Amino acid sequence: MGHCEVVVNDKDPDIVARNAILLLLALHFSPDVATPIMLHVWYSALVSANMLRCLQDSILPLLQEVCKKIQAKPAQSLLSKKWTFGTRSLRLVLTKEQWDRLPLYFEVPDGLSMAQAQAIRASTTLAPERKDYLDRALLTQQPAWRVCVMKFRKDGILLPFGSSRKELDTPNP
Amino acid sequence: MHPATKDPHVWEWLHMHAKAVCWFKLVRLIFTFPYIDRTILQYCGKSCQQAHWSIHKGDCKSPLMKITWRPSWVLEAREPAFIGTEESPFVDMVSYGRQKYLWGNVPAIDLLNLQQNEGVDFTEDLRLLFAGTRHSTRLCPLLIPNQPLEI
Numbered sequence: 001m002g003h004c005e006v007v008v009n010d011k012d013p014d015i016v017a018r019n020a021i022l023l024l025l026a027l028h029f030s031p032d033v034a035t036p037i038m039l040h041v042w043y044s045a046l047v048s049a050n051m052l053r054c055l056q057d058s059i060l061p062l063l064q065e066v067c068k069k070i071q072a073k074p075a076q077s078l079l080s081k082k083w084t085f086g087t088r089s090l091r092l093v094l095t096k097e098q099w100d101r102l103p104l105y106f107e108v109p110d111g112l113s114m115a116q117a118q119a120i121r122a123s124t125t126l127a128p129e130r131k132d133y134l135d136r137a138l139l140t141q142q143p144a145w146r147v148c149v150m151k152f153r154k155d156g157i158l159l160p161f162g163s164s165r166k167e168l169d170t171p172n173p
Numbered sequence: 174m175h176p177a178t179k180d181p182h183v184w185e186w187l188h189m190h191a192k193a194v195c196w197f198k199l200v201r202l203i204f205t206f207p208y209i210d211r212t213i214l215q216y217c218g219k220s221c222q223q224a225h226w227s228i229h230k231g232d233c234k235s236p237l238m239k240i241t242w243r244p245s246w247v248l249e250a251r252e253p254a255f256i257g258t259e260e261s262p263f264v265d266m267v268s269y270g271r272q273k274y275l276w277g278n279v280p281a282i283d284l285l286n287l288q289q290n291e292g293v294d295f296t297e298d299l300r301l302l303f304a305g306t307r308h309s310t311r312l313c314p315l316l317i318p319n320q321p322l323e324i
Contacts, residue, residue: 002298010305014273043276124270132254135244138237146237162214 013098017105018042020092024059027085045121045156046114046168052106060106067103070096108171117171118156125153 010016022042025034037054040047066081073079075097082091094102126134134153138146148161157165214229216222236242246253257264285301287293 002296004299004301006301006303008303008305012274015275015305018275042281120271124273127269129254129267129269132244132246135246136253136255138242139244143238143240143242146242147232147235150235150237151232 013101016094016098017102020090020102021055021059021105023090024062024083025055027083027088027090028058028062029054039158040168041172043158044168045118045172046165047170047172048167049170050167052108052170052173056106060103063099063102067099070099105173108173112171114169114171118154121156122154125156 008019010019018041022038025038025041028034029037033054037047037051040051041055062083066079070079073096076095078093079096079099080091080093082089138149141149151161152158155165157168159165159168216225232238244253252258255264285299287295291297
């Protein structure tokens, strides 16, 4: 069996943090547990309280441990941490400043409600400036698909049209 | 007909628990698009369908569901925003929403696609590079085979 090495880079720290969290989820949990959490962390404005708890109880401590060890390092120093999960591993290289920001992605900002989280997302997905572009795309779609597309753009939750959204009650930090 | 279904209690049970679909949508779709998957919303029974109607009717009766739906620029009798004018043929870039490109413009896809490429029994080493930028059209997976690595 061969080795597979994947190197992922991005200049946006939010994207790097998201990629690291998605990979840690995939490596730490079994596929049936990790998959729905990854899906909603990646695409949805809301997650379930259970999902956030999984993230805070299992993934956050991995990052907090690193932050504790590097407290005395200079802010711009590049620091690397490698986690091993059986035959697989993940190595994350960030500046000390970027490491210290990672735990913040696991906290819902104070006062951020579900409606506000969805509105922040909709400010892009339903931007008035882009209405004509969106209408142009909807024009070529089947009627029921238009309703589905608009539902996803409006409520920001990646689920089949008829699925209950009741469990997803926490803003995705 | 099976003798059991002559029993009114059995028939009522069957009726309650048979999958109910949104018939309005189903009828519309049968006559307009005969080859697509028609049911995007199913219920476990009539009572659930009725209970959900006050929420669902907003979607079911949406103008988007009509074959006659037209985009805003047609209804408002104006040029669409993506068409330039004679004075300014090139459409200006407009800033909107949050300046974040969380998903880029390429959906999540299997770039490696071993089944179609090297084959699922491929056992050699693989190295993939996603150099990354803000626009996913510039994501370039770089495949360098045959280099054994320590991970």
